[in-house]
Amino acid sequence: MSPTMGTEAGTAGPGSAAELLLQRLELAGGSAEGGLCSLEAAAALGLDHQTLVGAVKSLQALGEVIEAEQRTSKKWELTPEGEEVVREGSHEVRVFNSIPLEGLAQSELMKLPCGKVGFSKAMSNKWIRLDKSTEGGPHVFRAVESVQDGVREKLLQLQQGDPNSLEEKDKSELKKRKLLTEVTVKTYWIRKGSAFSTTVTKQETDLTPEMIASGSWRDLKFKAYNFEALGIMPESGHLHPLMKVRSQFRQIFLEMGFSEMPTNNFIESSFWNFDALFQPQQHPARDQHDTFFLKDPAEATQFPMDYLKRVKRVHSQGGYGSQGYKYDWKLEEARKNVLRTHTTAVSARMLYQLAQQEKFTPAKYFSIDRVFRNETLDATHLAEFHQIEGVVADYGLTLGDLMGVLKEFFTKLGITQLRFKPAYNPYTEPSMEVFSYHQGLRKWVEVGNSGVFRPEMLLPMGLPEGVSVIAWGLSLERPTMIKYGINNIRELVGHKVNLQMVYDSPICRLDA
Structure with missing residues (x-):
């Protein structure tokens, strides 16, 4: 410059x-x-x-x-109050001057702007007296014929530039009364x-x-060069759009009072990933074409056996008001280790822990982490993506509560145009898909899946009968694309691809 x-x-x-x-x-x-x-x-x-x-x-x-x-x-x-005292007199002097010879009711005196402070100071100076025996209530009378406004005089001396004329105790007293600073x-x-x-x-x-x-x-005279001046900071790295939206999701959940679930176990047994969610063992999702199965260790060995027996019974024989699936449930299938296909397996673990408490307390959980599907990799397909999940457990929750929470959740994200459509999930009933209008594509795009967990899933865990659990899940990638628009979609994917293919691909696919 x-x-x-x-x-x-x-x-x-x-x-x-x-x-x-x-x-x-x-x-x-x-x-x-x-x-x-x-x-x-x-x-x-x-x-x-x-x-x-x-x-x-x-x-x-x-x-x-x-x-x-x-x-x-x-x-x-x-102070402004001190300047007022210089103009109009101290509070105690104004109170004294307000009292006629025949006295004044204390209640009337206290209505004056300077009444409370002035009454206290005038009483301590013994300028006035209070008679409580007067008819009509306590009255205040003058105790002396005239008074001198020492406070105003001291402030005048200071205002006129003579602070040394006052003793330190006088200055401290005036400062205490907020007349001087x-x-x-x-x-x-x-x-x-x-x-x-x-x-x-x-x-x-x-x-x-x-x-x-x-x-x-x-x-010419040149300006001296400042070798100590800081230069312009070089541009550093930036968060990827996915990470930005992930941080925003996390902040929204925390603002809504949710607690984050531990999601550091990418490997789950089929029991927690499928069986605990009332998903039958013959379900297509358990096929090797859809799920990654582990070779080593191939099977899990640790299970809560009482709970496992209740899950087996509700699958094979029914119970809790359900007829079940009527098939021969096998422990060998439940023991198979997989790369988790959804974070709902983590929700099942958390709800089971919640059910083991001596007294049930309502809870709100969320998670954001990777899940894995056996997909052929290409420009529009990945074998892993991020799932976002929210779970609320309390007495008497309904589909209306779920819709209200979803509306608040997506509004905080900046997505306001929502539609709900009935859907089917093995472990929720009723179930809803959530759609948002995309301004760039000029069409409604699916952004989430939701529902109320079935009694066949919750009651074997040990949760009380009146407790309902509402839940929803979505892929991190799809709301990111809606939030950042068409121009940034290609940057996120890294290829110039057909947009509709992007939206229909597993990178955006919701938990099925």
């Missing part, structure tokens, strides 16, 4: 604050200390002190024109510098080819 200073900054023109200060400093050159106090100089020049301070700092930026030493002092100033004043002691001049000369900031060619640079 050029050091040339405009009149508004008080540093240019024959009548600028900077030049007025330099001229004043020239006149004061023969004084005892050869300098000026900025406060006194501002008063002598008829300038606001802050304006003069701005001129001092501007002159300092020009090099050795002046030397300025900052000094700090304290002084006493009247001690302020810190920062001033500058200004002296001539080695390059002092009564005029402000523009300093050049750039050495141009023209200056070198003409030799004019020899007669």
Whole structure:
């Protein structure tokens, strides 16, 4: 930035604050200390002190024109209430003057703006007395013929610039009454510098080819280079759009009072991934074409056996008001280890732990983490994506509660146009798909799946009969695309692909 200073900054023109200060400093050159106090100089020049301070700092930026030493002092100033006392008198004097010779009801006295403080101070000064036996209630009477307003006189002395006439105890008392305040004043002691001049000369900031060619640079003054100045910070890395939206999702869940579930176990047994969710063992999702099965370790060995027996019974024989699936449930299938296909397996574990509590307490859980599907990799398909899941467990929850929570959740995300469509899930009934209108595609796009967990899933866990659990899940990638729009979709995927293919691909696919 050029050091040339405009009149508004008080540093240019024959009548600028900077030049007025330099001229004043020239006149004061023969004084005892050869300098000026900025406060006194501002008063002598008829300038606001802050304006003069701005001129001092501007002159300092020009090099050795002046030397300025900052000094700090304290002084006493009247508060707005103190200024009111100077104009109208102290509270106690006003109260005294308000009382007629025949006295005044205390209730009427207290209605005065200065009544409460003035009554207390006048009573302690013994200027008034209170008679509680008067007919009609307590009355206040004058106890002396006249009073002197010492408080106003002390404040007047301070206002007129004579603070040393008051004792420290008087100042402390006035400060305690909030009539006086001690302020810190920062001033500058200004002296001539080695390059002092009564005029402000523009300093050049750039050495141009023209200056070198003409030799004019020899007669010019250049602004000193500040080697201590910090340069512009270089651009650093940025969060990927997926990570930005993930952080936003997490913050929304926390604002809504949810607790985060532990999702660090990518490997689950088929029992927690499928059976505990009332998903039958002959379901197509258990096929190797849809799910990754582990070779080593191929099977899980640790299960809560009582719970496992109840799950087996509700699958094969029914129970809890359900006829079940009527098939031969096998432990060998339940023991197979898989890369989890959804984070709902984590929700099942958390709900089971909740059911083991001595007394049920309502809970709200969420998770955001990776899930895995056996897909052929190409420009629009991945073998893993991120699932977002929210679960609420409480007495008497209904589909209306689920819709209300979803509306609040998506509104916080910035998605306001929602539609709900009935759907089928093995472990929720009723179930709903959630759609949002996409301005870029000009069509409704599925953004989530939701429902109320079935009793066949909850009651074997040990949850009380009146407890309902509402839940919803969505892929992190799909709301990200809706939020960031069509232009950024291609950047997220990394290829120039057909947009509809992106939306129909497993990278955006919801938990089925």
